[in-house]
Amino acid sequence: MYRLSGVTKHYRRGKQTVAALDGVDLTLADGDRLVIQGPTGGGKSTLLQMLGGLDRPTSGTVELDGTDLAALPEARLTRVRAETIGFVFQSFNLIPTLTAQENVETALVPLRLRAADRRERAAEALASVGLGERAGHVPAELSGGQQQRVAIARALVKRPKVLLADEPTGNLDTATRDDIMELLDTLWREHGLTFVMVTHDPALTRRAARLATLTGGRLTLTENRADAS
Template sequence: MTDSVATPAPPHPLLAATGVRKVYRTGSVEVTALRGLDLTVERGELVGVMGPSGSGKTTLLNCLSGLDDIDGGLVEVDGRDLFAMSDAERTEHRARTMGFVFQAFNLIPVFSAAENVELPLLLVGTAPREARARAVEMLGRVGLGHRVGHRPSELSGGEQQRVTIARALVARPAVVWADEPTGNLDSAMADQVMDLLRTLNRDEGQTIVLVTHDEAIGRRLPRLVRMRDGRLVADTARAAAVG
């Protein structure tokens, strides 16, 4: 009789959302923004989310990251039920495992680029010297090693968005959420930012979920999901991104 060898369980996906519902209430009026939505994102994926205005794209990002509460369903990030946590636990989990890039740069005007980037590390207790070293290193990786001491007003729009990307990545998050990251940029700067995000995904395996309204950007992404009326209506994976 031979000893049986247990088959190891397959690794869980980085993100697993099941039956997610979100309802906004104003007085007696209810608007259902997400309608029983299912989505799985594996480690190392770059996933785009597209859809018309009001389709629920930003709501989806906010609910999957725990910025907004949900009204039903399950969201697991890195194997943990996001909404089984207390508010404090969820805030700490988000700070340690997630990065955010928004259309508005949300940089602190009186801080230098390095000071803006190191802030997430300081908030989770990283020693100041280590935080500064990692911030400078990350700015170098996004092509801003020569701009570490500059304030946001001294940077172009594309450079400011690179600072926000460095800030999102400096804590080495499991996933980066990007909501219209090129929305405030001209086409040339938008291309530079998208090239940077694709490089970080391809070369470093950074998981990124990106909301965009731009069809040209959507065509360049390896996986694209489309939303309408709070539901996913298409999920297209490409063997290789275009462009």
């Protein structure tokens, strides 16, 4: 379970202090699915970074299963990210010189698994996103949708508890977007993930059973929306 209490994040911009997050309170149960919308600069990506332990709040607490991520030493926080949290980004962030198989295996390196175990788990993850036969291809030999599937496999190969996605369909056409969202929804259900996604796409926010709007660093929630998917 996530529990955020009074989370603020301030940045310096020249002589001004900008509040990216302003007293955010949020509770997410295990297995929840939350979609976050809002204007550019409203704090969406900052909130996702807090949930993922990629940044620390100026004040407030970000608890995951009772542990305040903001209070952890960096080495332990890195371990939590490596074992518990998967990330999917708009830009895929694949290493261009590595094959799909090798890109997925990179997520397992911090876990210090044997090479054979890394290969086996990466192959299983690629098969789960429909790319088992493309494991030997480098990113330039894959379509945008296939590259995002590799990125999703890389996030899931760790067998995380949490999946965080920042505009995961932002670089994709409409048909590919729908394919990727269907895949993410299926994986969320099958793996019992806590799934949080940031998006600007109204077609995706309309599907949300639980929707958050972040504007000027302040969060409002709409619960129990009808799922249009």
